[in-house]
Amino acid sequence: MGLESWMLVEDQGAKLSPDSDIKLNQEQALLTPYQLGPFALSHRIVHAPMTRCRCDGGVPHPATLLYYAQRASSGGLLIGEATQVMASESEYPDVPGIYTQEQVDAWRPVVKAVHDKNAIFFSQLWHSGRSKLSGCEQRILVQKFRCAARNSIMAGFDGVEIHGAHGYLVGHELVREHGESGLESSVQQNACRDALEIVGAVVEEIGASRVGFRFSPYTEYEEAKTSDQIELGVFLAKALNKYNILYIHVLESRSTTVAHDKNATMEPFRNNFKGSLVTAGGYTREEGNAAIACGRADLIAYGRLFLSNPDLPKRFELKAPLNSYDRGTFYNNSKVKGYTDYPTLEELNLKI
Secondary structure, X not given: OOHHXXXXXXOOOOOOOOOOOOOOOHHHHHHXXXXXXXXXXXXXXXXXXXXXXXXHHHOOOXXXXXXXXXXXXXXXXXXXXXXXXXXXXXXXXXXXXOOOHHHHHHHHHHHHHHHHOOOEXXXXXXXXXXXXXXXXXXXXXXXXXXXXXXXXXXXXXXXXXXXXXXXXXXXXXXXXXXXXXXXOHHHXXXXXXXXXXXXXXXXXXXXXXXXXXXXXXXXXXOOEOHHHHHHHHHHHHHHHHHHOOOEEEEEOOOOOOOOOOOOOOOHHHHHHOOOEEEEEOOOOHHHHHHHHHOOOXXXXXXXXXXXXXXXXXXXXXXXXXXXXXXXXXOOOOOOOOOOOOXXXXXXXXXXX
16 A cells, blocks of 8 residues: 555645644644643643553563554653453453463553653553442452553553443443432432542542543433533542542544534533633534633543544644544554554654
8 A cells, every 4th residue: 555545635635734833822822831730731732541452361462562652742642442450251352451470561661661751651540340330340340440550650650540331340330320310419420430439549549640541421321311421420520639640531422323523522521620621522622622712621632533543642733634544444454554554754754
């Protein structure tokens, strides 16, 4: 495949700017610096956590190092792929873990490669189960998250993001029965209890300034109304203030079946959470700039666009065309195709 075949012709692909010294203004708000707790970021474009299924036997591969190093930029924030806190069956094969010494040792050079680019790297901690736990099982899980957070710091990560989205083990309790008059306070407390216990343990272990929490209040479930989930998400955001965590990462809906106004969806979380706000949800460059410029969010996380454009911040700066992404390679086990073979502008020999 020739390098030219990666190029995407779409509404995001503006002509290359002849002037690489672009003035930072509202049209380039994503490129403004931001102080995320102790971390000085040079731009607001975050690498979103994405399952890639390339870690054979749960252990990061040398290709994992290359993948993240390719996407690291000075002062940029990368959130790593969902990483198991304990041995568990998963619907996805070859996802990484951070619960054994072998895994910790394998992550160390990956983290170093990112740090060598002067970037910030957070590990996303995850348990892939979706079933309700007994009290004993929940206590065990809390300790597994605590240990995984400790292991992440030992591996060199700057912090961790707790995965409470998509109905997985941490997030499944955020989908509950609702009454005609909405969610009762006791239901909200019960729905958030497990997640908050995990957050509390992780904060106690590594410090609040190293902890983020991701959840998906706009995810569609047959058994729950979207309005109730938003209400529950706001309850959770308020409850997280107690722990003074660094940020919340709100996953917005990309579905066309859910009424979704990016001008309004972040407002309840912005108004009720005291820390930094990261959002993700199929943002374009223009939408991301607008969200930052008007204060709807502090940081914008990009998934598919970052997956296929290792130098995404540079492309956004130059308003350069983007590589297209190949859905068929999102979850395969190739260590090259659809993983580390997406070219940068420099590799495409484009004249900037």
